[in-house]
Amino acid sequence: MLLSGCVGFGREYTRVKGFSHAEVGAVCLKGTTLEPRLGNAPHRLCETPSGLLNAIGLQNPGVDRVVEEILPGLDPEEVHWIANVSGSTLEEYEAVTRRFDDTPVAAIEINISCPNVKEGGVAFGNDPDMSARVVEVCRRATNKPLITKLSPNQTDIAGNARRCIEAGTDALAVINTLMGMSVDLRTRTPVLGNDQGGLSGPAIKPVALLKVHQVHQVAGPLGIPIIGQGGIASARDALEFIVAGASAVGVGTALFYDPLICPKINRGILDYLEEQGIASVEALRGTLRTHAVQRCACG
Amino acid sequence: MTRRETPSIVEQEAEILAHEAHPGEQYVLRLRAPDVASQARPGQFVHLRCGPCLPLRRPLSIQRTDPREGWIELLYKRVGAGTAALAEQPVGGRLPLLGPIGVPFRPDPRRPRVLLLGGGVGIPPMIFAAQWLRGRTPWKPLALLGSEVPFPFTPRPSRSSVSGLDGTRAAMPLLEDWGIPSRLASRAGLPGCHAGYVTELAERWIAARGHAEDTQILACGPHAMLKAVAALACRHGLPCQVSLEEFMACAVGGCAGCVVRVETPLGPAMQRVCVDGPVFDARAVFGPCA
Ligand SMILES: Cc1cc2nc3c(=O)[nH]c(=O)nc-3n(C[C@H](O)[C@H](O)[C@H](O)COP(=O)(O)OP(=O)(O)OC[C@H]3O[C@@H](n4cnc5c(N)ncnc54)[C@H](O)[C@@H]3O)c2cc1C
Ligand SMILES: Cc1cc2nc3c(=O)[nH]c(=O)nc-3n(C[C@H](O)[C@H](O)[C@H](O)COP(=O)(O)O)c2cc1C
Ligand code: FES
Numbered sequence: 001m002l003l004s005g006c007v008g009f010g011r012e013y014t015r016v017k018g019f020s021h022a023e024v025g026a027v028c029l030k031g032t033t034l035e036p037r038l039g040n041a042p043h044r045l046c047e048t049p050s051g052l053l054n055a056i057g058l059q060n061p062g063v064d065r066v067v068e069e070i071l072p073g074l075d076p077e078e079v080h081w082i083a084n085v086s087g088s089t090l091e092e093y094e095a096v097t098r099r100f101d102d103t104p105v106a107a108i109e110i111n112i113s114c115p116n117v118k119e120g121g122v123a124f125g126n127d128p129d130m131s132a133r134v135v136e137v138c139r140r141a142t143n144k145p146l147i148t149k150l151s152p153n154q155t156d157i158a159g160n161a162r163r164c165i166e167a168g169t170d171a172l173a174v175i176n177t178l179m180g181m182s183v184d185l186r187t188r189t190p191v192l193g194n195d196q197g198g199l200s201g202p203a204i205k206p207v208a209l210l211k212v213h214q215v216h217q218v219a220g221p222l223g224i225p226i227i228g229q230g231g232i233a234s235a236r237d238a239l240e241f242i243v244a245g246a247s248a249v250g251v252g253t254a255l256f257y258d259p260l261i262c263p264k265i266n267r268g269i270l271d272y273l274e275e276q277g278i279a280s281v282e283a284l285r286g287t288l289r290t291h292a293v294q295r296c297a298c299g
Numbered sequence: 300m301t302r303r304e305t306p307s308i309v310e311q312e313a314e315i316l317a318h319e320a321h322p323g324e325q326y327v328l329r330l331r332a333p334d335v336a337s338q339a340r341p342g343q344f345v346h347l348r349c350g351p352c353l354p355l356r357r358p359l360s361i362q363r364t365d366p367r368e369g370w371i372e373l374l375y376k377r378v379g380a381g382t383a384a385l386a387e388q389p390v391g392g393r394l395p396l397l398g399p400i401g402v403p404f405r406p407d408p409r410r411p412r413v414l415l416l417g418g419g420v421g422i423p424p425m426i427f428a429a430q431w432l433r434g435r436t437p438w439k440p441l442a443l444l445g446s447e448v449p450f451p452f453t454p455r456p457s458r459s460s461v462s463g464l465d466g467t468r469a470a471m472p473l474l475e476d477w478g479i480p481s482r483l484a485s486r487a488g489l490p491g492c493h494a495g496y497v498t499e500l501a502e503r504w505i506a507a508r509g510h511a512e513d514t515q516i517l518a519c520g521p522h523a524m525l526k527a528v529a530a531l532a533c534r535h536g537l538p539c540q541v542s543l544e545e546f547m548a549c550a551v552g553g554c555a556g557c558v559v560r561v562e563t564p565l566g567p568a569m570q571r572v573c574v575d576g577p578v579f580d581a582r583a584v585f586g587p588c589a
Binding site: 007008015017019021038042044045046047052054074233256258260 | 550567
């Protein structure tokens, strides 16, 4: 899957020769709100060791224009298009979800983990009660498959996942970006116009893997699939997420490194399955064998 | 079928054919990139991986192309980790490159006198514009280039006379060889150069000619310079296109990370430097003329 915020509204990467949506199962569109948003002031990006900090601020033309002007240009036969919903209030989440209900999108992803807006987003995602309420109102607003995107910026992601499942989510996306900051020493100001941003890319992969593993403990037995993401940049990375419990994987930042990375990841996954004599990705999913130890992560 | 953009950006491993260091931490890099060389237009850029340890690419303007021999040339200044890693790359090595990217300059053929104003590492797109306008009708370009560090070439006294600018003789040899007049400005006391800004040279040229209805401006350089250029364009009623910079991640329009605020007929908008630019109308960026 191509991840929200990294591929605009589905057309942008078609500028690159050789790029094809046939290499992915789904494409998640940019976070969409009820009203148009201009987003944050520049700079919006900063490279960090093995990672990328971003503070886009959910720049989008508003759900009406997305539904009326953008979706008609996307062919549902080509790939599964997934809408990504954001809001500052419960009512906004509900209204945007309802607007997407009667469109050809294959599923709706609720982003309760955006670190780059003042209200809503991660403030909802870090509060299990609020997370569950967002999922509930969205559930009432649509019959389409609902994916809830969880934040790593919280203490008990598995507990929150359970609440979201009880509230009616069909799948979970794990994880969104980690909150971070970069400092410009010459000016002694944060590099990002928004001061803080969301960290993505290989730097967050170990965090993401652990969160997928933790959420899988809860979601696996209930048959709720996980879309694993956070720093996937190779077939090995993708395979590690699948072993940890992901049913599908997503690529975001690594597309910036190499816009033609998806066929390479797909090939590598197939080669591994063949080498290991494993029949399918499903057969590999959640096969992590943890050590029977008393856990202490204190070094 | 899904509505598409024209698939105009090529991803390839580009071989380093030449890599020269110049004073002021400036480097001229020549890469084998036949598709980019044959497709690129002035103002466009490439998105280049600078080394194995920095996976995010850096945008650099195209300064020259040779479509026949299949190479492109870039000029960059070492400013941070990315350009420092790039400076280490040896001839014969290969770098992943995406390009050509962006909206090029679109000069108006009703105004054949094209003032090419370049400052610092804003010079490369002006050289490329000169290469492209050279020998084509109706264009008569004049390049005015400024730098606060020594130029990445040895200035040569100009053989051609330019209205109002004969007090300044220093010119760029490559442009002289192409038959395109140029003059150089620097506040760093470089011999033969005008001791001031390129906008001052432009003012003198316009004043000496006494009219400017046949003139337009293409410019690239630091923000303060572009602001002064936009004001100059307003004073003389000249159309003016400027090439802007912002940090980039994808460089294909996907992340909305590289935006600048511009005025549009529908109100303020955040537009992407990578695919909506890097070339913008100066008035959209700096506001309408007072
Ligand atoms: C379309 C475009 C064309 C460009 N053409 C050229 C060129 O021909 N020659 C050249 O030397 N430079 C050019 N630049 C600027 C160049 O991309 C940056 O200098 C480079 O990315 C810096 O990377 P770094 O890792 O060395 O520096 P960093 O460590 O990332 O940053 C060092 C300093 O450079 C500034 N910076 C970083 N990235 C950019 C950026 N993308 N644009 C502007 N400033 C930045 C930051 O403010 C920082 O203070 C261009 C930029 C754009 C957007
Ligand atoms: C520039 C950028 C913009 C993003 N915008 C959104 C967004 O609008 N909605 C959302 O749910 N996630 C957004 N994300 C998060 C990604 O979808 C993804 O979950 C995260 O980056 C981790 O994956 P990665 O390391 O492969 O990029 C954004 C990420 C980046 C880098
Ligand atoms: S760099 Fe991603 S939109 Fe311009």
